[in-house]
Amino acid sequence: MGFCSEDDCRQFLAIMPFFEKALTDSGIILLKYWLEIDMAEQERRLKNRIADPRKIWKLSPMDIESYHRWYDYSQARDDMLAATDTSWAPWFVADSNDKRTARLNIIRHLLAQIPYRHLPAPDVSFPPRDKAGDYREPERSCRMVDDYYGTQAQRAAAQEDGEAV
Structure with missing residues (x-):
């Protein structure tokens, strides 16, 4: 894809475990996840993006190139995982179909x-509310945001559309 030269890539993969070791030695919990999908799922998702006007904006030339070069990308992934999977900063692969x-x-x-660490729950008590005095809640004249997800039926409809809920 031309993001870097072969030498740049090799150098990055050689240096990264040392960088990650420095991070973990300083107390950082470093978690690396690879979200794995198979060829059929990639194709299904790309076709859905193309067919859905709400998702077409997500489609990029990179998507088409990654589809075309599945095996090149798979080899690059395998090389990257092999070079940077260490005991102090392991990769965790998640089936993401x-x-x-x-x-x-x-x-x-x-x-x-x-x-x-278990922390003891603090003893919390509410004081009595103050008196309303002269305060009166006004009638709402503001523009309210529509509640699309407030009911179970609306959440179910959103899930059917494939939207995150």
Whole structure:
């Protein structure tokens, strides 16, 4: 794709594990995820982008090129994973053919990687509300944002359209 030369790429892949080691040695929890889709899913998503006027804006020349060069991209991915998958900064590969399932699996995995300390719950109590005094709630004259997702039926309709809920 011309983003960098072969030498630049080799140098980057050689240096990256040392950079990531410095990050993790300083206490940073470094989590790297590769969201894997198969050829059929890539094609399905690209065709959906083309067919849906709400999604066509997402389509880029890179998408078409990545479709065309599937095997080149796969080799580059394999090389990158091999060069930068280390014990201190491993790659985690997530099957992402189903976006929702992938997101949930990654969230769960990510949260499991973070060491948590139990913190005691603070004792919270609310004071009595102050008196209204002269305050009166005005009639709304503002322009309100339409509530598209406030009801179960609307959420179900959005899911049928493939929108994130």
